[in-house]
Amino acid sequence: MLEIKNLQVKVGGKEILKGIDLSIGRGEVHAIMGPNGSGKTTLAQVLAGRLAYEVTGGSVRFEGKDLLAMRPEDRAREGVFMAFQYPVEIPGVSNAYFLKAALNAIRKYRGLEEIDAMDFMGLVQDKAKLLGLDETFMKRGLNEGFSGGEKKKNEVFQMAVLEPKFCILDETDSGLDIDALRLVANGINTMRSPTRSMLVVTHYQRLLDYVIPEHVHVLVDGRIVKSGDADLARNLEKHGYGWILEEAPRPQPARA
Amino acid sequence: MATDGSSRRHRGRSRPGPRPVTNVAVALDAKQTWIAEFASSEPDLAGPAWLRPIRKQAIARFEAAGFPTQKHEDWRFTNLAPLLRVPFKPAILGRPDGVLAERLEPFSFGVLKTSRLVFVNGQFSPRLSYLRPLPEGVRVASLAEILRNDPGSVEKDLARHAKYEDDAFVALNTSFFTDGGYIEIPKGTVVEEPIHLVFVSTSHEMPTVSHPRNVVRLGARSQATLIETYAGWAPDVTFTNAVTEISAGPGSVLDHYKIQRESESAYHIATMTVDQDRDSNVMCHSMAFGAALSRSYVHTNFHAEGGSVALNGLFMPSGVQQADNYTRIDHAAPACTSVELYRGILGGKSRGVFNGNIYVRKDAQKTVARQTNKNLLLSKEAFVDSTPGLEILADDVKCNHASTIGQLDENAIFYLRSRGIDEEAARHILTYAFASDVVNQVKVAPIRIKLDQLILSRLPKGAGPGEGL
Numbered sequence: 087m088l089e090i091k092n093l094q095v096k097v098g099g100k101e102i103l104k105g106i107d108l109s110i111g112r113g114e115v116h117a118i119m120g121p122n123g124s125g126k127t128t129l130a131q132v133l134a135g136r137l138a139y140e141v142t143g144g145s146v147r148f149e150g151k152d153l154l155a156m157r158p159e160d161r162a163r164e165g166v167f168m169a170f171q172y173p174v175e176i177p178g179v180s181n182a183y184f185l186k187a188a189l190n191a192i193r194k195y196r197g198l199e200e201i202d203a204m205d206f207m208g209l210v211q212d213k214a215k216l217l218g219l220d221e222t223f224m225k226r227g228l229n230e231g232f233s234g235g236e237k238k239k240n241e242v243f244q245m246a247v248l249e250p251k252f253c254i255l256d257e258t259d260s261g262l263d264i265d266a267l268r269l270v271a272n273g274i275n276t277m278r279s280p281t282r283s284m285l286v287v288t289h290y291q292r293l294l295d296y297v298i299p300e301h302v303h304v305l306v307d308g309r310i311v312k313s314g315d316a317d318l319a320r321n322l323e324k325h326g327y328g329w330i331l332e333e334a335p336r337p338q339p340a341r342a
Numbered sequence: 343m344a345t346d347g348s349s350r351r352h353r354g355r356s357r358p359g360p361r362p363v364t365n366v367a368v369a370l371d372a373k374q375t376w377i378a379e380f381a382s383s384e385p386d387l388a389g390p391a392w393l394r395p396i397r398k399q400a401i402a403r404f405e406a407a408g409f410p411t412q413k414h415e416d417w418r419f420t421n422l423a424p425l426l427r428v429p430f431k432p433a434i435l436g437r438p439d440g441v442l443a444e445r446l447e448p449f450s451f452g453v454l455k456t457s458r459l460v461f462v463n464g465q466f467s468p469r470l471s472y473l474r475p476l477p478e479g480v481r482v483a484s485l486a487e488i489l490r491n492d493p494g495s496v497e498k499d500l501a502r503h504a505k506y507e508d509d510a511f512v513a514l515n516t517s518f519f520t521d522g523g524y525i526e527i528p529k530g531t532v533v534e535e536p537i538h539l540v541f542v543s544t545s546h547e548m549p550t551v552s553h554p555r556n557v558v559r560l561g562a563r564s565q566a567t568l569i570e571t572y573a574g575w576a577p578d579v580t581f582t583n584a585v586t587e588i589s590a591g592p593g594s595v596l597d598h599y600k601i602q603r604e605s606e607s608a609y610h611i612a613t614m615t616v617d618q619d620r621d622s623n624v625m626c627h628s629m630a631f632g633a634a635l636s637r638s639y640v641h642t643n644f645h646a647e648g649g650s651v652a653l654n655g656l657f658m659p660s661g662v663q664q665a666d667n668y669t670r671i672d673h674a675a676p677a678c679t680s681v682e683l684y685r686g687i688l689g690g691k692s693r694g695v696f697n698g699n700i701y702v703r704k705d706a707q708k709t710v711a712r713q714t715n716k717n718l719l720l721s722k723e724a725f726v727d728s729t730p731g732l733e734i735l736a737d738d739v740k741c742n743h744a745s746t747i748g749q750l751d752e753n754a755i756f757y758l759r760s761r762g763i764d765e766e767a768a769r770h771i772l773t774y775a776f777a778s779d780v781v782n783q784v785k786v787a788p789i790r791i792k793l794d795q796l797i798l799s800r801l802p803k804g805a806g807p808g809e810g811l
Contacts, residue, residue, distance in 0.1 A: 134760050135756075135759070135760065136756060137756070157759070157764075157765075158756060158759040158760050159759045159760075159762050159763060159764050159765065162759070162760055162761055162762035163762045167760075167761075168760055170757065170760075173757070174753050174754045174757040176754050176757070176758075176771075176775060177775065177778075177779075178774070178775030178776065178777075178778035178779065179771055179772070179774075179775045179778075184758070184761070184771075187763055187767070187771065188758075188761035188762045191762040191763050191764065191767070192762040227775075248761065
C-alpha cells in the first residue's frame with residue numbers, strides 16, 4: 087500500500103531524514119519508535135504533505151501513485167489520514183461543520199454524492215459513542231477549549247468518520263490518561279481491517295500494549311536502525327533506547 | 343484592575359512609503375464651496391423658526407474649523423482629499439427618485455417583517471415605504487413631516503445629542519439636512535418588529551450629496567430594534583453624510599444595526615450619538631461593506647448609573663476601499679458596562695482604521711469596560727491602523743483593551759487541507775470563522791443570516807463554504 091524508498095528530508099536547511107526505506111502492506115500495522123529528535127514526526131508530516139518540509143531525495147508511492155506530488159487535500163481524498171500530535175484549535179468553525187465539509191470533499195473526489203444531513207448525524211453519533219464523546223461536542227468550535235485528551239479523541243473520531251485507507255497516528259497516546267488511552271486504542275483497533283493500514287508513531291510503548299503492531303521500526307537520527315515485531319517495542323520499553331544506539335552503525339563522517 | 347491605562351497604537355502595514363497628506367488647498371476650496379452653497383440654499387431649507395439659528399451656528403462653526411486634515415488626531419489615518427475634490431451637488435428637491443422597488447429587495451432580510459422608511463438622496467419616498475401595525479403612541483415618520491406638523495416634539499432632541507461644535511461633518515449635516523427618520527417609542531412600550539430605515543444614494547448627471555438626519559427617542563422602559571441600511575449602486579458617485587441622534591430613556595432597550603452597503607464609487611460618513619439614561623441597555627452593531635471611503639463614528643454617553651452598551655463592529659473592505667471606524671464611549675456615570683468588539687477583514691489593497699476611545703471619568707466608579715479589536719489581513723497589500731484607547735480617571739474600575747493584526751493561520755489551513763478540504767475553501771472557512779464572534783452577537787436571526795451571506799459573498803473569489811458553519 088505504501089512504499090517509501092530512500093526518503094531524505096530537510097527542515098529549515100537541516101537534514102532530518104537521511105534515507106528511509108519502509109514498505110507497508112495492505113492491512114498491516116507498523117509502529118515507528120525512536121528517541122526525541124529522531125525524525126518520527128517529520129516522517130509523519132511529510133507523508134501528510136506539510137509544506138515546510140523539503141524532500142531532497144527518494145520517493146513515496148501510495149497504491150502505486152506518487153504521494154509526494156499530491157497536494158495535502160488530494161492525499162486525504164486518496165485515503166491518507168494523519169492524526170495530529172498537536173491538533174489545531176479553530177474557534178468559530180463547529181466540529182460538525184468541519185467534519186461534514188471534509189467528508190463531502192472526499193466523497194466528491196470519489197464521485198459520490200454529498201451525504202445528507204440525517205445520514206451524517208447517524209454516522210457521527212455512532213462513531214462519537216465509540217470514543218465516549220458527548221452530544222454537545224459536535225456543536226462546539228473545532229478543538230476549541232478541548233483538553234489534550236479530547237483533542238486526541240477528536241483526531242481518532244475524525245479518522246473513524248472519514249474511513250481512510252492509510253492512517254498515520256502521530257504521538258496519539260501522548261498526554262492521555264489511562265481511561266482515555268483505552269478509549270482511543272479501542273477506537274483505533276475497531277478500525278483495523280484487512281484493507282486498512284496504519285503507521286503508529288510513538289515515543290513510548292504504552293499505546294502498543296493496546297494497539298499491537300505487526301512490525302516495529304526504530305528510527306534514530308533520521309534512519310531506521312532496527313526492525314522487528316511487537317517484542318522489539320517491549321524490549322525498548324524495558325531497556326530504553328541506549329542499547330540500540332550502541333548497536334546502530336555510526337554514520338560515516340563526510341569527506342570532501 | 344487590569345489595564346495599562348494608556349493609549350497604544352498598533353499598526354499592521356506592508357505598504358512602505360509616506361502617507362499622503364490631505365491637500366490643504368483642496369480642503370479650503372471645498373470649504374468655500376460648501377459655505378457658498380449654504381448661503382444660496384439656506385432660504386429654501388424648510389423647518390421651524392428655532393431651527394434656523396441652529397443651522398446658522400452650525401455653518402459658522404464649520405467655517406471657523408473647516409475640514410479636518412490629517413494633522414487632526416482623530417483624522418490622521420483618513421485622507422479626505424479624494425472626497426473633497428469631487429464637486430457634489432445636493433439632490434434636486436421634488437424630483438422623482440426613479441428607484442424601482444425591486445432594487446431594494448436585496449437590502450431586506452428574508453422573512454423578517456419590518457416597518458420600512460426609504461429615503462432617496464435624503465428625501466423621504468412614501469412610494470417605497472410602508473408601516474406595519476405599531477403599538478399605540480409609537481411614531482415612525484419622516485423627520486421633514488414632523489418638522490412641518492409637530493416641530494415641538496423634536497425640539498428637545500434635534501441637534502441636542504450630536505454636537506456640531508467640534509465636528510465638520512455633523513456641522514454640515516446640521517446646516518443642510520432636510521429629512522431622515524423620526525422614531526419615538528413611548529414609555530413602557532415594546533416594539534416587537536424591527537424598524538428599518540433605508541437610505542439610498544443615487545446620482546444622475548452630477549455627483550450627489552445627501553445629509554440624512556435621524557432622531558430616535560426611547561421612553562423609559564421601552565424597547566425597539568432599529569436597522570439603518572445605506573445602499574447605492576455603481577457607478578453613481580455619491581456622498582452620504584448621515585447623523586443619527588438617539589436618546590435612550592431610563593431602563594430602555596435598543597438593538598441598533600447599521601449596515602453600510604453603498605457602492606464602491608460612494609463616499610460615506612456617518613455619526614451616531616447615543617445618550618443613555620439610567621439602566622438603559624443599548625447594542626450598536628456597525629457593519630461596513632461598501633463605499634470607496636467610509637467612516638463610521640459611534641459615540642455613546644452614560645449619563646446615569648447602571649447603563650450598558652455593546653459596540654459590535656465588522657468592517658470588510660477589499661480592492662481599494664477604505665473603511666474607518668471611530669468609537670467613543672464616555673463613562674460619565676458610575677456602575678456602567680461597555681463591551682466593544684470590532685473585527686476587520688481586509689483584502690486587496692484596502693485600508694482600515696479602528697480607533698476606539700473609552701473615557702472613564704473621575705466619579706465613574708465600578709465601571710466595567712472591555713475593548714477588543716482584531717484584524718485579519720487577507721493580502722500582503724492590505725493595511726490597517728488599530729488604536730485602542732482607554733483613559734481612566736476613576737480608581738475602582740475593571741477595564742482592558744486588546745488589539746491584534748494577523749494573517750490566516752497556516753497551521754489551521756494545513757489542518758483543514760489534511761482532511762480533504764481544498765485550500766481556497768479552507769481560507770474561506772477560516773475567514774468566516776474570524777467574523778463569527780461579531781456575527782454571533784446579532785440577536786435577530788434573519789439579520790444574522792443576511793450578514794452571513796454578505797460576508798460569504800465578499801470572500802476572495804469563488805463560492806463560500808456554505809451555510810451552517
